[in-house]
Each structure stands twice: as C-alpha cells, then as structure tokens.
Amino acid sequence: MHLLVVDDEVDIRDLIARWLRADGHHVIVADSAASALAAVDEYGMPQAAVLDVNMPDVDGIELLQLLRDRDPELPALFATAVWDSGVLERSGVAAGRHLPKPFTRAQLCAAVHDLTTSAQ
Secondary structure, three states, X not given: OEEEEEOOOHHHHHHHHHHHHHOOOEEEEEOOHXXXXXXXXXXXXXXXXXXXXXXXXXXXXXXXXXXXXHOOOXXXXXXXXXXXXXXXXXXXXXXXXXXXXXXXXXXXXXXXHHHHHHHO
C-alpha cells in the first residue's frame, strides 16, 4: 500500500513511517501541507493518507480537502491528539477514521488496515 504520512513533529512522523514500513507499506512522509502536495506531484497520489490535524499554516483537515480535490475518494486517517468529533465530521472523515494519540504500533497498523480494506 502506498501511503502518505503528514505530521509536523519529526519524531512522531518518523515513528509512524517506520511502523508502517515494517508492516509492509510504501510510505512517503511530509512535514507540512506544502511538502505533502509536492510529494504527491513527485510520487503520485497515495492510496491512503495518515494526517495530523494541528499543523502550522495549513491544518490536516484543510490538507485533506486539497488532497481530495485531486482524488475525492482518498481514504484518510487522522492520527492526532485532537478529539473533537465535530471537527472530524466537518472534514468528511467519519469518527472511525480517527486514531487518538498516543497510540501503539498495533493500533496504528490495525487502523490503517481497516482504512485501506474498507476503501477497496
């Protein structure tokens, strides 16, 4: 599975990417919306995205809208400390597409598996 992981915190981003790569996924990482869009331009659309909500400049919800302008069906998981179902509902991502921080490797891999299998 080709995944895009976007988080402005390098340690969290690298840990998520490492866990997902160990689970067999091809992972592209970005630290901002601008770098995520540049990565999509360079590597193509991912099959799914794992996004943080709270990021400087453009937040994860707005980034998801930008990504969905390119692929309206892009599955996305918010891996974030934000636990506001109203925010997530307005983003177009169901509450089941939210993984609250902190989470374990098993929780992350299960959430990504559920996300990608339900999208097929």
